[in-house]
Amino acid sequence: MIKARTAKFQIGQIVRHRIFSFRGVVFDIDPEFNNTEEWWLSIPEDVRPRKDQPFYHLFAENAESEYIAYVSEQNLLPDNSGEPIRHSQVAETFIRDRTGGYRPRNSTLN
Structure with a gap:
């Protein structure tokens, strides 16, 4: 039996x-790992995440750059800073809501 997450x-x-x-x-969001085996194996074994968990596609940023990230649920925490995301694709895809988060511009996003 498959356990739904x-x-x-x-x-x-x-x-x-x-x-x-x-x-x-x-x-x-991918319900479980859905990237290449090569990508997964490139992660050092001591921090390699399990494949049987949700993985998230992010418009990500750090102090130096903006990029797309693919991250396991076990490695994410909510960000409650209230600071907007500066990634250039955010404004194309989302509208900032009153709570400080974002809602899709296009209702076809899941």
């Missing part, structure tokens, strides 16, 4: 990485 974070939610110094806004 509910994602802890939502589309438009701002999150931060538990270990590394970056944060981002969720724009897509």
Whole structure:
């Protein structure tokens, strides 16, 4: 029997990485790992996440740059700083809401 998992974070939610110094806004969610084996094996074994958990696509940023990140649920925490995300694609995809998070501009985002 397959155990169904509910994602802890939502589309438009701002999150931060538990270990590394970056944060981002969720724009897509995979119910479990859905990237290449090569990508997964490139992560050092001592910090490699389990595959049987949600993985999140983020418009991410750190102090130096903006990029797309693919992060396991176990490595994310909510970001309650209230600071907006500066990633250039955020404004194309989301509208900032009153709570400090984001909501999709296009209702076809899940």
